[in-house]
Amino acid sequence: MNKMISIIIDGKEINAEEGRALLWVALENDIFIPNLCAIKEKARPSASCRLCFVEIEGHPRPVTSCTQTVADGMVVKTRTPEVDRLVTTAFELLLSDHRLGCSKCPKNKACALQRIAKERKLKLKPKRLNKFVKDYPIDDSVDVFVLDRNRCVLCGRCVWADHHIAKVGAIGFSQRGIKRKVSTFGDKLLSDSSCIQCGECVKVCPVGALSFKENHKDKV
Numbered sequence: 001m002n003k004m005i006s007i008i009i010d011g012k013e014i015n016a017e018e019g020r021a022l023l024w025v026a027l028e029n030d031i032f033i034p035n036l037c038a039i040k041e042k043a044r045p046s047a048s049c050r051l052c053f054v055e056i057e058g059h060p061r062p063v064t065s066c067t068q069t070v071a072d073g074m075v076v077k078t079r080t081p082e083v084d085r086l087v088t089t090a091f092e093l094l095l096s097d098h099r100l101g102c103s104k105c106p107k108n109k110a111c112a113l114q115r116i117a118k119e120r121k122l123k124l125k126p127k128r129l130n131k132f133v134k135d136y137p138i139d140d141s142v143d144v145f146v147l148d149r150n151r152c153v154l155c156g157r158c159v160w161a162d163h164h165i166a167k168v169g170a171i172g173f174s175q176r177g178i179k180r181k182v183s184t185f186g187d188k189l190l191s192d193s194s195c196i197q198c199g200e201c202v203k204v205c206p207v208g209a210l211s212f213k214e215n216h217k218d219k220v
């Protein structure tokens with residue numbers, strides 16, 4: 001264990017292990033920082049969702065808290081006009097191609113997007129950007145879960161769980177830009193892939209893109 005140090009986040013003094021990622025230190029101390037792609041066990045964060053910005057005294061601009069390690073005496077603010085601007089822009093971009101429909105979504109009331117919107121007083125239906133709603137067919141070809149790419153935020157957590165927890169390698173990302181999506185090898189249905197239906201990918205999905213069929217009931 002590294003030595004313990006002291007930092008201040010939003011005026012609250014916190015003891016933390018030197019070298020840990022600021023994001024996890026904040027979350028473990030009940031200080032909310034928006035995030036979608038972060039995985040505690042992952043050694044090198046992907047920092048792809050661009051939601052976990054904070055300001056640190058002495059730094060010229062906001063930094064992503066998942067990539068920032070804590071150091072003694074660090075003074076952090078999770079809310080500043082510049083942080084809020086960056087988070088709002090990233091959140092609106094994420095939702096610009098998201099197929100909303102929370103009441104019929106299996107993740108309703110347990111969704112990371114809903115939590116971020118509530119905590120930061122952001123709208124799930126941003127008006128600033130033109131909406132390009134995804135229109136992928138839903139893959140419900142396996143018994144245990146459903147993959148709805150129209151609700152995917154491309155966080156990569158399912159791919160990491162498939163590769164590093166399940167150690168199967170059934171899914172990955174294919175295509176680039178707005179066509180980027182979670183795919184099986186050869187873009188086949190899950191039932192025609194090497195998926196073993198262990199559900200590890202479903203457990204880490206922060207939104208309603210991967211969901212257990214038992215949670216659908218009257219929804220879908």
Ligand code: SF4
Nearest residue numbers: 101102105111207208
């Ligand atoms: S993924 Fe979240 S924001 Fe999207 S429809 Fe489902 S509950 Fe709503």
Ligand code: SF4
Nearest residue numbers: 152153155156158205
């Ligand atoms: S399916 Fe879920 S876990 Fe996988 S990339 Fe999309 S949102 Fe993330």
